[in-house]
Amino acid sequence: AQKVTQAQTEISVVEKEDVTLDCVYETRDTTYYLFWYKQPPSGELVFLIRRNSFDEQNEISGRYSWNFQKSTSSFNFTITASQVVDSAVYFCALSEVSGGYNKLIFGAGTRLAVHP
Amino acid sequence: DGGITQSPKYLFRKEGQNVTLSCEQNLNHDAMYWYRQDPGQGLRLIYYSQIVNDFQKGDIAEGYSVSREKKESFPLTVTSAQKNPTAFYLCASRGPGQLNEQYFGPGTRLTVT
Numbered sequence: 001a002q003k004v005t006q007a008q009t010e011i012s013v014v015e016k017e018d019v020t021l022d023c024v025y026e027t028r029d030t031t032y033y034l035f036w037y038k039q040p041p042s043g044e045l046v047f048l049i050r051r052n053s054f055d056e057q058n059e060i061s062g063r064y065s066w067n068f069q070k071s072t073s074s075f076n077f078t079i080t081a082s083q084v085v086d087s088a089v090y091f092c093a094l095s096e097v098s099g100g101y102n103k104l105i106f107g108a109g110t111r112l113a114v115h116p
Numbered sequence: 117d118g119g120i121t122q123s124p125k126y127l128f129r130k131e132g133q134n135v136t137l138s139c140e141q142n143l144n145h146d147a148m149y150w151y152r153q154d155p156g157q158g159l160r161l162i163y164y165s166q167i168v169n170d171f172q173k174g175d176i177a178e179g180y181s182v183s184r185e186k187k188e189s190f191p192l193t194v195t196s197a198q199k200n201p202t203a204f205y206l207c208a209s210r211g212p213g214q215l216n217e218q219y220f221g222p223g224t225r226l227t228v229t
Contacts, residue, residue, distance in 0.1 A: 043222060
């Protein structure tokens with residue numbers, strides 16, 4: 001069965017520390033996509049990144065970087081020099097296409113608290 | 117501005133009443149989704165729709181119903197049969213392409229007492 005595991009329930013760091021959020025997935029599909037979303041206190045989920053299963057190149061966007069390793073079925077997210085505004089719940093998600101329908105399988109989320 | 121709107125932000129109902137949550141999008145997306153989020157938990161899929169007049173049950177559809185009469189709108193009704201309806205409800209839509217990302221609305225927090 002498709003599954004996404006975010007083992008870290010909560011992480012607390014001090015501003016300017018680097019922090020890595022872990023994501024491990026299980027899938028039978030050979031073609032799939034992985035996603036990260038941010039949920040700030042307002043509640044709306046904000047899309048951060050999409051990565052397809054054929055592209056294992058790491059990606060960097062400002063202070064954010066993502067490390068995709070197919071060999072370990074992991075798609076980890078690192079925030080460099082964290083800031084208070086990074087405080088949020090972060091979700092990792094895996095695409096699932098079944099019977100012609102597309103769904104996302106979400107992990108349970110990791111709550112990140114960045115303290116001044 | 118293009119986006120997804122959900123109204124109202126907060127909704128209060130008495131037990132035994134049906135309530136309908138609104139979700140509208142002007143992104144011209146075919147696919148739309150409803151999720152439920154409980155405190156400290158991830159998102160669980162309630163219903164989804166690939167095109168107008170088509171919808172499928174998600175993982176926790178019992179006690180909920182939907183309709184998709186227009187491309188822009190995907191309302192969710194929480195019926196009295198839903199045993200524990202108090203939760204945060206999120207609507208999302210997805211653009212063309214099976215594996216594209218979903219975009220989310222601001223959510224509706226429903227409290228049933």
